[in-house]
Amino acid sequence: MTPSRYHRTRYGRYTGGPDPLAPPVDLREALDAIGEDVMSGVSPERALREYLRRGDANMRGLDRLAEAANRRRRELLRSRNLDGTFNEIRELLDEAVLAERKQLARDLDDDARFAEMQIDSLPASTAQAVRELSDYQWRSQTAREKYQQISDLLGREVLDQRFAGMKEALEGASEQDRQAISEMLTDLNDLLDAHNRGEDTTAQFQDFMNKHGEYFPENPENTDELIDALARRSAAASQFFNSLSPEQQAELAELSQQAFGSPALMNQLSQMDAALREARPDLGWDSGQGFSGDQPMGLGEGAAALRDIGELEELAEQLSQAYAGAQLEDIDLDALERQLGDEAAADARTLAELDRALAEQGFFQRTPDGRLNLTPKAMRQLGQSILRDIAQQLSSRSGERRADTTGRLGEPTGATREWAYGDTEPWDVTRTIGNSVLRTVAEAAPGADPVAAMASGGVRIDMGDVEVTDTEARPQAAVVLLVDTSFSMVMEGRWTPMKRTALALNHLISTRFRSDELHLIEFGRYARDTDVAELTALEPRMEQGTNLHHALLLAQRHLRRFPNAQPVVLVVTDGEPTAHLAPDGEPFFFYPPHPQTIGLTVRELEHVSRMGAQVTFFKLGEDPGLARFIDQIARRIGGRVVSPDLDGLGAAVVGDYLRARSAR
Incomplete structure (x- = not known):
């Protein structure tokens, strides 16, 4: 009997180009990192460039690859001689x-x-x-x-x-x-x-x-x-x-x-x-x-070493991306693999794919003046990511409602009712099946065993058996988020948390509670209406003044557009009012706060309160003047005061909005 033959297979690294089984590039992680830089005041174009330069925990960026090329060049010069x-x-x-x-x-x-x-x-x-x-x-x-x-x-x-x-x-x-x-x-x-x-x-x-x-x-x-x-x-x-x-x-x-x-x-x-x-x-x-090393080289070896050095110098220049018209496609991946190994080539290829994917997926767009901006799609992606982080914070707190619960147009009352044409409420499965069973038993022939009848014919659900959960309508809310953009917010590191908070609240309302209307107002020396894209890209302003008075005037204008909606006013600030809008339309600033500034600000807060608004102050920092002002005005108009730390600001604002909505 001849011995059985078998074929021995040896597997090696795939060399036919990019690994077809490699996971796709993680656009979400890249966009989160780029978004953090943008919210800190960096332009989107520079934020993208900086991310590609530094990479992440799983991928070397251009700077590290260039450093490896320069290190390899120095090693050749130090270790060899001619x-x-x-x-x-x-x-x-x-x-x-x-x-x-x-x-x-x-x-x-x-x-x-x-x-x-x-x-x-x-x-x-x-x-x-x-x-x-x-x-x-x-x-x-x-x-x-x-x-x-x-x-x-x-x-x-x-x-x-x-x-x-x-x-x-x-x-x-x-x-x-x-x-x-x-x-x-x-x-x-x-x-x-x-x-x-x-x-x-x-x-x-x-x-x-x-x-x-x-x-x-x-x-x-x-x-x-x-x-x-x-x-x-x-x-x-x-x-x-x-x-x-x-x-x-x-x-x-x-x-x-x-x-x-x-x-x-x-x-x-x-x-x-x-x-x-x-x-x-x-x-x-x-x-x-x-060359200054102790390893002698022959003529051919020396020329080969010089070719390697020249190739490394070209790679370092390509990886620097510091020349006019530089693109990641300029990087010679074959040379990079020869000089630094296949992992370096894979990292560079991933960076190029990431850069290309971010553009192809529509996360960036060019403005008419040539600037690169984040698109609405990118803003939604950032908002979703930030809201996910906030949801984890809320879910870890006892008694807090999770932010990722799907919003509905009504809240269950605990009762059920018979389904009618056009109802979109969820079925009450227990009551529906119970009705079907009772009807099946009632329709069984006289003297017949109902259990045997159900076993033979089964239980069929008729439309008359269906009951739905009864809900009561929830009113629409007109929400105004007022965020402080004064000089102190930048100096104390509160700039990015403020933006993250606005982005998360905007994403929550626009995707889960679409009946509510959110309006953003930023205020420093004077106030401005803004949207989430403008606020996210807003660069730090080195201007003094906290003009809450002007911000409240703009907030009332938004609330009046929705007279039948429940008004909600959320104020994020780290300083007491130090500016107000003068009759001629120019901002008036004085520190310490001028009595007229305090008086005008209190008057507008009372106007907002008389409109039925729920006012919540989110106090950042330990400014005693701010603490006194907010505590007094909260008692006066029945508002709330929340003093979150910076990491918990987003969770505090989103949680307060959800509590107010649940109360409605």
């Missing part, structure tokens, strides 16, 4: 000279003595020694092979600077391999010259790739792509040379002439570099870097 190839050549030269000395010591002829004198008189410079030994007749086979390795190493290194993988591919290369490289360079230079002359090189490029495509793993599709791939490597080779000390530059220039034992290779490469520089002059050919 002595690798020089050290390797020096070691090969020392080994060749040592082997030759041993051979000459065994040879007794006069020519051996002359050769010893030639070896002893070699210059200290590695490059000059290599050049003087180019015509030397080696007696030691080992020494001849070591010297040939120097020539081959130089050829492979200078090619590896400009063509990917050449150092390894040409190890142990034959003369035929070197000739193939020479032919490729000749054809390449012809192609580059034709391109720089402005000629159509489509056919020439195809012929070139058919003949020499094995040397280009990037698999370019046209001449421009070929130039892009080669120019970056060639520019990095130039930057490598510029990064050397003057002594190292002189040695490398002299050593390179011995690549593959002839200056022909360097001549071809120099011609190629010049053509590439002409085609792509903006790649920083004349720049360099200062």
Whole structure:
């Protein structure tokens, strides 16, 4: 019996682009964070930009990604140096000279003595020694092979600077391999010259790739792509040379002439570099870097490190988004993955998707003057989120009504009634099923077992069985929220909680209690009618004055529009009245509060009270003058005083509104 065969499957990371199983971007969390910044006085455009820069707990922002790119660049500069190839050549030269000395010591002829004198008189410079030994007749086979390795190493290194993988591919290369490289360079230079002359090189490029495509793993599709791939490597080779000390530059220039034992290779490469520089002059050919580490690099490794450094510098600029017309789509995700790993690329991709989704979902809109604003949809989303937080606060307090209870047009009375056409009240299920059972028993045949009759035929509900919950109508409310926007609200950190409160109350009324009419009024040196979008985007005003008098005048105008509605006035403030509206329409400010200001404010509060309004003051802070004023006026007009902390302001206002509504 043959053993059963099975197929072993190995799973790896998905590499076909963005993970198709990744969760969608969390727009709600992003919008909450952006909304908090907007409510603190930051413009929506800057708030969006700042969120993308800082990210969140699960996603690195642009600043952290740019910091990682800069840190990686510094590590490359600190950990590496450019002595690798020089050290390797020096070691090969020392080994060749040592082997030759041993051979000459065994040879007794006069020519051996002359050769010893030639070896002893070699210059200290590695490059000059290599050049003087180019015509030397080696007696030691080992020494001849070591010297040939120097020539081959130089050829492979200078090619590896400009063509990917050449150092390894040409190890142990034959003369035929070197000739193939020479032919490729000749054809390449012809192609580059034709391109720089402005000629159509489509056919020439195809012929070139058919003949020499094995040397280009990037698999370019046209001449421009070929130039892009080669120019970056060639520019990095130039930057490598510029990064050397003057002594190292002189040695490398002299050593390179011995690549593959002839200056022909360097001549071809120099011609190629010049053509590439002409085609792509903006790649920083004349720049360099200062390496200071203890890890030596060869010519190819050094050029690769410089390409990495250049790529990291470009990524840092792209991630900074500090240039004109910057977009997240500018970020090279492939380069980011090469340099910082797939997680960094995933974070950048998520940021771009988030930015695009916020725009596509309609959370931002451009005003005619070019400013970016939050849309009504965004305001609803923010209000829902804030109300959800407030609901959790209310539900944790004993005796408080939850803010997420669905509003109805009436409250149950405890009684039921027979359903009539047009009723929208909920069914009383217990009474309805009970009526059906009783009717089924009554309709059973005389003498029949009613239980058996129900078991056989079941219980069928007739429309006459249905009873609905009886409710009584609730009156409409005209709600006015007056919020203090004076200088002290900004200085004491009450600006954002005030806005959150207005946004939550607006969302609650507009979605759950739509029969009520909410109006927002903000007051500082003078009062202004506003809406939730304007209030949310309102920047801090450095103006002194608490003009409650003017705010109450505007509130009465709103209440008069709804004469049959129950008036509700909610006042959020942290200071006693210090301003009033003068007869000429200009605000009058004086501190400490002027008696006329107090008198006019009290008069308007009494007018509001006579209109039947329920007035609630939400006192912020510990201002003794405010406490005295509010306590006295509350007793005078039968109002309420609530002293919440900042975190509980929204819950206090929403809870008070719900209590007042329940009382109605």
